Amino acid sequence: MTGTYALEVRNLAKAFGGLKVTQNVNLAIAPGERRLIIGPNGAGKTTLFNQITGEIAPDAGGIHLMGQDITKVPSRRRAHLGLSRTYQIITLFPGDTILRNVTLALLGLSPLRWNPISDLDRYTHLVDGARKAIDMVGLGHLAERPLSETSYGERRRVEIAMALAQSPKVLLLDEPYAGLSVDERQDVMKLIDRIPRDVTIVMIEHNMDVALGFADRITLLNFGEVIVEGTRAEVVSDPRTKEVYLGHG
Secondary structure (H helix, E strand, O other), X not given: OHHHOOEEEEEEEEEEOOEEEEEEEEEEEOOOOEEEEEOOOOOOHHHHHHHHHOOOOOOEEEEEEOOEEOOOOOHHHHOOOOEEXXXXXXOOOOOOEHHHHHHHHHHOOOHHHHXXXXXXXXXXXXHHHHHHHHHHOOOHHHOOOEXXXXXXXXXXXXXXXXXXXXXXXXXXXXXXXXXXXXXXXXXXXXXHHHOXXXXXXXXXXXXXXXXXXXXXXXXXXXXXEEEEEEOHHXXXXXXXXXXXXXXXX
């Protein structure tokens, strides 16, 4: 059945000393699906993402991307296979323009990355790809603006543009609404809604209410374990959700 899923996680486990951060986690995410992973702080959500992207090696279990076992594939190679992500804490280059930040993201997937960065503007195909991604997130008019002169919400959108520029098959979003104002959150929500269904999206969110409308299916994680999984209605109505998650509000 592996080949039917865009992303499949099998019995994933990781511990740091005696602290179990993921415990036999299983996920089966269909192509085009919008999966929301919720849970209180410390539930293991970001650690799960870090294992999927290869930044942390699991102690046990496996990860399959579009039917391919990537469990032991180096992190840098997983982007070439169609896996991209954003981070809870924004990691951008504030002294560079929006365009240069996104172009650098594309450069990381190119053999040209071994060439001097000073020659970046010569690679018009990378710059054109970056402009297209910037247009997708509605920031085309700000492409030449230094990142340091943008709002926090615009930086969130730049980070999503960097991920989309890599043409991912599976996009992992780690709390994309964190720190946003109400208006900024609405902008990012609309942006995510516009991402075509040929991109499978898995989103982590601490606040279930914020991202509830996004999800086709929801996975509730607590203390590194999957506690509840199902449709929005099933997860919201499950008494374990109220006990484990809502009680941490």
